[in-house]
Amino acid sequence: MKKKIAILCSGGDVSGMNPALKRFVEYAIARGMEPYFVYHGFEGLIDNRIVPAGYADVSGIITRGGTKIGSARSERFKESSYRTIAAENLRSHGIGMLIVLGGDGSFRGMEQFYREQGIAFCGIPSTIDNDINGTDYCLGVDTALGVIRDSIDQIRDTAASFRRAFVIETMGRNCGYLALVSALTSGAELCLIPEIPADIDEYKPCFISQVEHGRDYFIAVVSEALRNSDKVAAWFEAELGFETRVAVLGHTQRGGNPSVYDRLMAYRFVTYAIDALSEGKSDSVICYSKSHFVF
Numbered sequence: 001m002k003k004k005i006a007i008l009c010s011g012g013d014v015s016g017m018n019p020a021l022k023r024f025v026e027y028a029i030a031r032g033m034e035p036y037f038v039y040h041g042f043e044g045l046i047d048n049r050i051v052p053a054g055y056a057d058v059s060g061i062i063t064r065g066g067t068k069i070g071s072a073r074s075e076r077f078k079e080s081s082y083r084t085i086a087a088e089n090l091r092s093h094g095i096g097m098l099i100v101l102g103g104d105g106s107f108r109g110m111e112q113f114y115r116e117q118g119i120a121f122c123g124i125p126s127t128i129d130n131d132i133n134g135t136d137y138c139l140g141v142d143t144a145l146g147v148i149r150d151s152i153d154q155i156r157d158t159a160a161s162f163r164r165a166f167v168i169e170t171m172g173r174n175c176g177y178l179a180l181v182s183a184l185t186s187g188a189e190l191c192l193i194p195e196i197p198a199d200i201d202e203y204k205p206c207f208i209s210q211v212e213h214g215r216d217y218f219i220a221v222v223s224e225a226l227r228n229s230d231k232v233a234a235w236f237e238a239e240l241g242f243e244t245r246v247a248v249l250g251h252t253q254r255g256g257n258p259s260v261y262d263r264l265m266a267y268r269f270v271t272y273a274i275d276a277l278s279e280g281k282s283d284s285v286i287c288y289s290k291s292h293f294v295f
């Protein structure tokens with residue numbers, strides 16, 4: 001009898017999940033397994049939205065952002081009675097292995113699920129926030145950074161034309177990674193992130209000197225974690241006399257077609273996950289650390 005393996009997406013979707021689904025189906029079949037999709041994350045596990053997957057389901061999806069099988073944040077999966085139903089659903093299909101694309105919370109849920117129900121799982125870090133302990137890279141980050149880069153480049157055009165300051169707010173939940181990398185790679189004048197407390201007034205003399213030497217626009221990249229974009233905008237108006245606009249990039253950062261790097265990482269993460277489960281690893285998360293994959 002062929003072994004059956006399922007995959008689901010949990011939490012905020014990322015661009016890179018569809019390439020991961022494609023590799024999952026193709027590699028599972030190549031290894032003699034039967035692949036299954038679970039639609040809408042842990043919610044779908046509870047509602048038995050578990051269906052066999054084949055080549056036709058994944059043809060053409062490598063270019064698309066989001067996830068073909070949907071994602072969700074499940075409150076019900078936090079309750080053990082619903083986890084029992086989820087396990088019964090998997091067993092009714094004969095599935096004993098599950099790959100989860102998600103973040104920390106999803107992996108904690110799976111760890112508990114494994115301890116209670118013995119369903120083997122392998123987690124693949126997938127969040128644009130890049131905030132999962134132990135891995136240097138989470139699927140989707142590179143595409144999100146590309147989206148932010150494009151937005152900032154475009155905002156710069158109008159900022160320069162209008163002699164304005166722009167405060168650009170990036171996602172990341174409590175983590176400043178997206179803001180920091182974006183600020184460094186787009187030439188922003190200011191970057192504010194939760195990891196490094198900053199007194200914005202300390203920048204004033206330097207900014208005034210820049211204006212005196214011809215600067216006529218500012219780009220500030222601010223992490224959503226600080227919840228102070230409007231205050232920073234008011235500061236530019238009051239202290240530097242620059243008309244200022246706030247641009248909240250929001251969910252645009254979760255979209256867009258997957259970058260080459262995310263397509264490649266999706267391929268590699270899934271390959272390692274299937275190999276790990278086939279070799280009997282039962283409750284692991286694949287981390288990408290110092291250019292190597294580790295469990």
Ligand code: F6P
Binds near residue numbers: 012127128129224254
């Ligand atoms: O965790 C991914 C993320 O996009 C965060 O950066 C952001 O704070 C949050 O999800 C937004 O959540 P929602 O999609 O529920 O609005």
